[in-house]
Amino acid sequence: MSEKDLNLDQMDRQIIDALQKNGRESYKSIAQKLGVSDGTVRLRTERMIRSGYLRISASVNPMFFEDGLTATVGVSLEGRANAEIMRAIAALDGVQSVANVSGRFDLLVEIHVSSRNDLRRFLVDDLSAVGGIQNTETFLYLETIDKWVRQRSEGTE
Numbered sequence: 402m403s404e405k406d407l408n409l410d411q412m413d414r415q416i417i418d419a420l421q422k423n424g425r426e427s428y429k430s431i432a433q434k435l436g437v438s439d440g441t442v443r444l445r446t447e448r449m450i451r452s453g454y455l456r457i458s459a460s461v462n463p464m465f466f467e468d469g470l471t472a473t474v475g476v477s478l479e480g481r482a483n484a485e486i487m488r489a490i491a492a493l494d495g496v497q498s499v500a501n502v503s504g505r506f507d508l509l510v511e512i513h514v515s516s517r518n519d520l521r522r523f524l525v526d527d528l529s530a531v532g533g534i535q536n537t538e539t540f541l542y543l544e545t546i547d548k549w550v551r552q553r554s555e556g557t558e
Contacts (some may be wrong), residue, residue, distance in 0.1 A: 406452065409454075410531060412445065413445055415435055416445055416449075417449070419434065420455075423529070424435070424483060428442040428446070429442075435513045458505070460552075461549065461551075461552045463545070468516060470515070470520050470541060471511070472511070472515050472540055472541045473539075473540045474509070474524070474537050474538070474539050474540070475505065475506035475510055475537060475538040476490075476507060476510055476534055476536075477505075477535045477537070478530070479534070479535045481540055482501040482508055486508075486531065490508070490510055491532045493515075493527045494523070495512045495519060496511070496512055497509060497511040497512060498510070499511075506538070513551075515558040520539075
């Protein structure tokens, strides 16, 4: 389904609002609040998921435990940013997201790791193995408000 095939209306936005407040809320409960059938909520939610517009997932507070580190790494590349380099970086342990951006850096990479040693490994070993990276600058998060990340895979925390 393409962007042209998905037209969001007020009902879709209300369903998304309800799921953002509580991703575990039942379709029946959302439907009662909105005055529609639970089938309507289910079908609309499934349509938005199928289209690639909506994803329902669990996230964790990266500041909950003191030993976790969250950072944004600005990356300057030797050449142009491309999907191959972005995918290679996205596959590295701890990476939350990779964005091709305008401005001083070519890419912004958000990471969440368990320790300073993991941060060093990411910056020195993993990123250099990707190749094509000219330099980086790391912005370590000291405090956040309403920041959530994916939990790292089992065995890596």
